[in-house]
Amino acid sequence: MKRKRVVVLGATGSIGESALKVARDIPERVEIVAMAANSNAEKLAAAANELRPESVCLVDKGKIDILERALAYQPRIFCGEEGLCEIACLTSADMVLVAIVGTAGLRPALAAIEAGKDLAVASKEILVMAGEIVMREAREKGVHVLPVDSEHNAIFQCLDGRASEIRRIILTASGGPFREMPRPKFDSITSEQALKHPTWNMGPKITIDSATLFNKGLEMIEAHWLFGVEMKRVEVVIHPQSIVHSLVEFADGSTLAQLSYSDMCFPIQYAITWPERVANTLPPLDFSKLAKLEFFTPRYEDFPALSLARRAGETGGTLPAVMNAANEIAVAAFLDGQVRFPSIWQIVERTMNEHASVAHADLEAILAADQWAREVATRIAKTSHR
């Protein structure tokens, strides 16, 4: 089996770092042919100097000279958003790992599909925003979309090609740091508290999404598109230990689950080496030390993100893109200290309420809805109380 040649978009982030770990762990199976980052030129150069991809890309054009000075060899250098699309189409690449926070990965992902590359998708936001388009384009081009998000990777492993017989998909959620906090205390939650995830170590945006449960809401819509399953068959269960990464109940009542420690190297490696399983140095589960595995029903009333996401996913059209964009604005406002924690879902809900969804929207309509939602959510955030 030859090495998989991978382009990593978002190489300096949490997922990007884990992807580079996988490449170090099984170098005979993975070759990083290109890496991209937004603005951290030094960190990108350090990773490139070690793994020597043939191309690197920095979106922030103002920092290209820092990148050039820090590089110890001469890769091809790309820059700007157009650079992301260019390295996503490199002839030397088999697969593009999209691990950019937010929606900036959408155009490069579509460019990669157009160029016939398989996609490994960590950026759930692009599937929430434009899942119908991404999956249709991938089908038409005959390329694979491999889920990196741990829950979806777990479902993908459980399904193993049996998609038509699914009765329910059950996404597990850790519940975040406020799983047991009484609702009246939510108003005083600080960003420091919200940024402390109990089981996963991730970038700031997804960590806040895990605290509000918007992360799980986004993942419900992500599952709907990735596996072609109606929203009503996608459920959520709270599992504080983050060992069972998700479950699939089949038509005959049997349920399969995937288990491992909470380390993103597991799903990233499987997405890259699929359909093969490759020996690595990751620790297998030690059942003698797993005291218990618990499962609870979510507190739907106290965490409205789940119901908002269900509504967005069931309505479809441009509403998921609006929910996603409003959430990005609201999370940024919370991290800036402009709004309180519960304002995050209040801003999202008010933005969704103002939107008239366009069914089966094309890319242009989706991008317009995304932009509209950012403006509306910014206005609402300004009038929200601190």
Ligand code: NAD
């Ligand atoms: P992060 O904040 O740690 O890293 C973000 C990466 O994206 C960085 O490399 C940054 O340079 C790059 N980036 C940011 N804006 C960009 C832009 N405009 N253009 C190009 N590159 C840009 O984020 P993360 O935690 O690694 O998450 C990345 C994605 O993976 C998110 O969509 C997240 O929801 C998803 N995800 C993450 C985890 C996790 O464990 N961290 C798990 C599941 C899914």
Ligand code: MG
């Ligand atoms: Mg996840």
